[in-house]
Amino acid sequence: MAGSPFEWIDEQARARRRAGLVRTLRPRPADSPLLDLAGNDYLGLARHPEVTEAAAGAARRWGGGATGSRLVSGSTELHAELERELAAFCGFESALVLSSGYAANLAAVTALAPHGSLVVSDAGNHASLIDGCRLARGTTQVVAHADPDAVRKALGTHGGPAVVVSDTVFSVDGDAAPLAGLAAACRESGAALVLDDAHGLGVLGEGGRGAARAAGLAGAPDVVTTVTLSKSLGSQGGAVLGPAPVIDHLVNAARTFIFDTGLAPAAAGAALAALRLLRREPQRAARARAVATALHERLTAAGLEAVRPDAAVVSVRASSPDRAVRWAADCREAGIAVGCFRPPSVPDGVSRLRLTARADLTEEQLDRAVRVIIEARR
Structure with missing residues (x-):
């Protein structure tokens, strides 16, 4: 009898174990005692x-699920209300809500990069943008991280339609993209600019209105932004923001919109409530940035190698994948949940702890987190 067709999976599993790169699921209890610096x-x-x-009210009114794709039965008045308020808050003409931020990135990149086009992608982009580039019918060219001159050079080799895609805040180190430089490079060549503002919405810009708004790019006819509703807005889902003709095009051409079940009403309701709360309490954005700065300053003062945060992500370097895993485990044992990034999730091969600042952290909690992280390093 022939062997299993999945024997190759066993070999990959063994290789992951040898390299110390096995990922495991750890279900989180509703009443976890951990102080969370790992989530978003x-x-x-x-x-x-x-x-x-x-969220509960929306589920009671509209049901537990959207019941179908947005074009069939999955669009409710709640979805439309969220789209209008999200576009207005961020300064864009129109918005389209999808089931996840991942789906939003796939929709934007694939629908705006048809056959014959060029897609210029930053080397540090999130996996969802990378997968969008892989699925797009255009040709993709990956360029050096956060380098407008590299973007300009790539655009100069192509005479047809082109789109540049970049995170606004990169999820690994928390550094910000040079948006003004990218926009200038795009406009010299007539290229579009697609920005993933997953880590900017709610943190950057006036009252958390996002990185594009902070850079003066919101509402521009050549700029499209994607956001997630699962980070600063504490819900789930994603959206594409941009000129009305672009959003109309996505409704007709983006496969992750057309063929996917609409966002659950509970998630739409939660995101809308969070957006309104942020509009009412804009100081939350500044507080998140202040906590990130405090984490960086205190950890580097203790001799740790941390990247200066441009938003709410603080990256702390570890000497090896094993050291990063042990460090994160020791923090967890002491009551602090931190992220742990290792190859192949990190493009530079450097393992690190990834800390996420939260606007609701008290000074006592901040002191405790810093103390635990420093002591667990030893």
């Missing part, structure tokens, strides 16, 4: 009473 709840809104009650 930047504004502390995921459990805010207004947000959770809005």
Whole structure:
């Protein structure tokens, strides 16, 4: 009898174990005692009473699921309301809500990069942008990280339609993209600019209105932004923001919109409540940035190698994958949950702890987190 067709999986599993790169699921209890610096709840809104009650109310009114794709039965008045308010808050003409930030990036890149086009992608982009480039019918050219001159050079080799795609804040180190330089390079060649603002919405710009708004690019006819509703807004889902003709095009051409079930009403309701709360309490954005700065300053003062944060992500370098795993485990044992990034998730091959600042952290919690991280390093 022939062997299993999945024997190759066993060999890959053995290789991962040898390299210390095995990933495991760790279900989180509802009443976890851990102080969370691993998730992306930047504004502390995921459990805010207004947000959770809005989610419950939406489920009671509209049902547990959207029931179908947005073009069939999955669009509710709640989805439309969220789209209008999200576009207005961020300064764009129109918005389209999808089931995840990942789906939003796939929609934007694939629908805006047809056959014959050039896609210029930053080497540090998130996996969802990378996968969008792989699925697009255009030709992709990867360029050096955060380098407008490299983008300009790539665009200069192509005479047809082109689109540049970049995170606004890169998820590994938390550094910001040079948006003004990227926009200038695009406009010299007539290229479009697609920005993934997953880590900028709620943290950067006036009152958390996002990186594109902060850079003066919101509402521009050549700029499209994607966002996630699962980080600062404490919910789930994603959206594409841009000129109305672009959004109309996505409704007709983006496969992750057309063929996917619409965002669950509970998630739409939660995101809308969180957006309204942020509009009412804009100081939350500044607080998240202040916590990130404090984490960086205190950790580097203790001799750790941390990247200066441009938003709410603080990256702390580890000497090896094994050291990063042990460090994160020791932090967890002491009551602090931190992220642990290792190859192949990091493009530079450098393992690190990834800390996410939260606007709702108290000074006592901040002191405790810093103390644990420093002591667990030893």
